[in-house]
Amino acid sequence: MNGTDAIANVTRRAEGPAVSELNVAAGTALADLLRSTLGPNGRDKMMVDDGTVVLTNDGASIVDRMEIASPAAKLVADVARAQSGELGDGSTSAIVLAGALLEEAESLLEDGLHPTTVVGGYHEAARRIHGTLDGMAVDGDDGSLRDVVSTAITGRWDDERTAFLADLAVRAYRAARGPDGDVHLENVTIHGVAGGETTDSELLDGLVIDTDASSTSLSDVPAPVPRRVRDARVAVVDDQLTVQSPESVSRYSLESADDLRRARDHEEAEYRRYVETLAAHDVDVLFCQKSVDDRLRTQLARAGILVFERTRQDEVHKLERATGARAVMRLDALDRSAVGRADGVERVELGGGSFVVVREASSEQVSVLLRAGTPHVVDETERILTDAIALLETLAVRPGLVPGGGATEVALARDLREHGRGVAGRESLAVDAVADALETIPVALARNAGLDPVDTLLELRRRHAAGDVRVGIDGDAGELVDAVDRGVVEPAHLKERVVANATDAASLVLRIDGIIETAGSADADGHGGHDHDHDHGGAAFRSDPGGYPWAIGH
Structure with a gap:
């Protein structure tokens, strides 16, 4: 270089x-x-x-x-x-x-x-x-926002893509404006996907979750799972969904066939209670911050409920903004006021990766799905867009x-x-x-x-x-x-x-x-990085690669 x-x-x-x-x-x-x-x-x-x-x-x-x-x-x-x-x-x-x-x-x-x-x-x-x-x-006007971004991008892309990305950045910036009139950049999520044209990029009202980069997952279950749910009612649970057992009991002790039957009946009743609770609130899509029991996932899939597990905490907050849902600590605490909605929840495959798209026309959360031909171009495009949105925030704070x-x-x-x-x-x-x-x-x-x-x-x-x-x-x-x-x-x-x-x-x-490097680790003799020659007359600075540089000023 x-x-x-x-x-x-x-x-x-x-x-x-x-x-x-x-x-x-x-x-x-x-x-x-x-x-x-x-x-x-x-x-x-x-x-x-x-x-x-x-x-x-x-x-x-x-x-x-x-x-x-x-x-x-x-x-x-x-x-x-x-x-x-x-x-x-x-x-x-x-x-x-x-x-x-x-x-x-x-x-x-x-x-x-x-x-x-x-x-x-x-x-x-x-x-x-x-x-x-x-x-x-x-002072500028609304058109000046595109000019500011175009000026910053110029030289980093051709004319067509410069104009497209400038428009995309301005739209994302405006979409992140909250009811109070302030722009909340945390409401903007950017995902880059290799494979496609830059002009295929789009701004979505709602949230895009990269399930490859996130811990959010949809495990395989025997029952068919829908790829798209329209007009979805969404619930968010901050809990592990499984059959609960006393914390002090590590295993069951069954002495008869009746005991085994009663244990199975208890588990089935618990699973049925989970399914009925979600069905009672017309929940179509469930996001759980922790894991979901395999048998429960299967039963929920049979009931037509799409389940995602291990959703990250930051994504839980974004889901709340995107759907209006309110995360509950336990499924028993779920009520209709805690259930949000989305125009659609869709599982898509893009560029070899798996994504969950939560679309909502009135969402406070917006997502930019960036497309480009190669990972190198995706990374550069993402840097461009991130810098552009930050620059627009700078202009809002200090106009001129x-x-x-x-x-x-x-x-x-x-x-x-x-x-x-x-x-x-x-x-x-x-x-x-x-x-x-x-x-x-x-x-x-x-x-x-x-x-x-x-x-x-x-x-x-x-x-x-x-x-x-x-x-x-x-x-x-x-x-x-x-x-x-x-x-x-x-x-x-x-x-x-x-x-x-x-x-x-x-x-x-x-x-x-001057710059003096102080010794940061012991030498082979265990004496640290000291110079045992004690040569005080030399003008040269000695250094230890593991040391910390100290600046000597006027």
Whole structure:
């Protein structure tokens, strides 16, 4: 994978004296690795330890699967995890910006600036950017939701599938809106199934349970079991359905044929009571959190009742939202108010897997059934949809849109250069450095779109200076356009967090003087990882592979 060798070289050199420079180099090497994944044609693949090939241009997915030895590079990698976990998008941009900030800092340090001065200038620039973004942000409408998702997906799929997935994500997001008007993402379940076209994916009102991935199962019974139940009444029981026996009795002691007959009569009466209880409430489908006795399953099947056992607790909650059923601890506690309903309950086979589909038109629970040709594509599509829904939630919490395609970064850089003239002291140089770092985003977008990066950046600067502050790069068309008119927009809060996370990561790396590995396990002599040479004059750092890295700051 491009870039990993650079990180490895930095790590091997980390025992040398110039640790501060190596910290910077480790961060920039990681940024170089991800820069090629930014934009419309960005794509990268990697081989993980178990031999699995992962094809993605999602920065957080790449970083999560990398083995990064350098502690400084790990700090920068955490930017992607924080960005993706918080907002669902922008992880690659955050790392690329963090790497650019470190690269700019390297030049400033060589010019004699102290790391504290550089950090101060970076944070001054971040404060300025926060205020500028608030002034740039504009309100969107319902159509803007699709534009936001399409902008995030662009480059990860072709035009047809980008439009389809954007529409699917928006529909799933809106369907998860509760009666209180708030969006509850826990009400959205996503399942990916290999075998089929991406456009075969569908949004279902109700719940889809993957019985291969879940413990939920439908065991074979001698009686025929229906594959589909229409207008189903659904019961959920949090109990084990079997003939109960006293806890202190491990086995029966039968002394005569009458005793055996009475025991059998008792069991039959218990089984009959279970069946009659469910039949009395017109239950068609039973979900049981624990196991169901084999004989009882057979009798329930003969009565036309579809039974699923060992349903997970989280799926029990989803079933309650999907059907309106209320889980009862014991079957005896079942009443009509606890019985829910579904338009249909169906057992289906898709892509070699077995699924239970609970359909309900008025359900608070919705499910997305994603289809794709191969497991690799399924995984990438699921990542795309999950990130898209999280991004829409971000926009709902902090409304406000700004132009995409690098337009916002060019506008912020131009504003920072003007602002830097009024900053006293050497920190003004660091403010200008942040402006230069921001422009690495449109440069990377231009390169990955097949445009000349230098010419594109110069033209963007010229157009913005002339007042066309919404001009950015349309990666699919490979040209400069009015980003807002083209529908290339991003949440202002996303841009703000990219800058904040990248600035924090770069500042933390700049404040580290060195890395010391403490011994974490005893050596062969049982003395721990101590160096018995007691060489206090050496500048090199010794390390133990099992130790924990500690950062030494200013």
